[in-house]
Amino acid sequence: MIEVKEIEKRYGRKKILKGVSFTAEKGEITCLIGINGVGKTTILKAIMALTPLHKGQILIDGKPIDKHSFEKITFIPDSLTMLPNMTINEAMEFMKDFYTCWNQKRANELLGFFRLEPSSRISSLSKGNTAKVNLLLGLALDVDYVLMDEPFSGIDMFSREEIANVFTSHLIENRGVIITTHEIGDIEHLLDKVVLLDDGLVTKEFSAEAARENEGKSVIDVMREVYQK
């Protein structure tokens, strides 16, 4: 389980996170929702120790993040984190060299799934294909948790569909996923848990299934209630 406990973060004098707390379970898809600038990406970066926090604590399976945690959790940011002059093959080689949890079989499967050409140079890829390579490099790691920042942002409809299909496949099964997205419609039916953020705080944390079954509300209905109050 990923536990985010009372985290606070300032950029200059502006307080972005004012004590955010939530949990994300393994085997569940947790979605962070909030308007631009609410600190969704900052939370993901903080989980990966890519930005320091002013207060609070983050635990992964009960322990603070350390170098070994990167074999257990991965972050797929909204931009590609590989050198542009590399080919997809070279990027995979790099991952294989550095991560013991790299799963080449799954990487090959993802190559086929996304119809990517391993010899393509990263700098020559379209935005959609770049996002797919990003997903490939993250999902081919045998990790327990995957953090995804806006995987659908600025991507054409067909690529969005392909990426959304990943969430229903075995590629995600049994893993804990935290995702931030604006395009909630693409994956609404797949979400297990939703964390609504506003003004640096969690305004509501709820089970998507419970909302559907008990109250007959979709995630978007709950969002409307919270944000348009």
Add this chain to the structure above:
Amino acid sequence: MKKYLQLVNFEFNRIVKLFTVLLGITFVAQMIGVVVQSRSYLNLANEKMYKEMMPQAEFLESFGQMSFLQIAKSSWFFGPIALCVAGVAFYIFFIWYRDWIGKNTFIYRLLMLPTSRLNIFFAKITTILLMTFGFVAVQLIMIPIEIMVLKAMVPNEFRLDMGVMEVVTIIPELTLIFPSSFMQFIFHYGLGLLAVSVLFTGILFERSFKWKGILAGLLYGALAVVVLLLPLLLHEFVLNNFFYPIELLVLEIIMGLLVLSASIWVSGFLLKKKVTV
């Protein structure tokens, strides 16, 4: 250790093109320098001896023999060395900033590798050292080749032959690159390593705290210089020449190690706890 070596290999491969280009420029420019300087000397000799009928002995007395010193003092020789030095100096900064700038922010990947983040620091500093020693080593190989070309172009009687050791010990600028004793080597390259480690720490301060980080980096640099010079300052101004030279040297080595350790520790702390992407 394995991850560190993999990172060094990876970092070095990233600069291998620039490194090869700079080496190529150095080789070509210095070779042109040998040819140009030798030909200009031979042209002068021809003009004086065949047009103005100056006897060979008088020519040699007036203009001297051609030696490698004339080549080594020309900008054909020093220009590319300066270019390589500038290249290394530029790359000390670029080796970090290239991972942050641009569309593909590679620093995410580096910081998320399942290895100590200090290995990134060590790999980058090792790359700078490899680059520097690479240039020095290739320059050492180039000099005898250039001497051979000089010998092939200028006849024996017009030439004052010099060995590689003579060349690198006579020219003061070259003694900086090729120290003549082990102590000098430790002094020159140790100081260089210290400077790079302090600069890296300064860069990481900037990457962690932005504008405030620049100030912190500058303060850290100033503090490092003061700590390094402390024995000399005390010796000179407070203790009235108290130390023997060997004691002073030992104290300086201790201070150098102290600054190096502090730079490594602070950089490790910044990379682990403060750096932001």
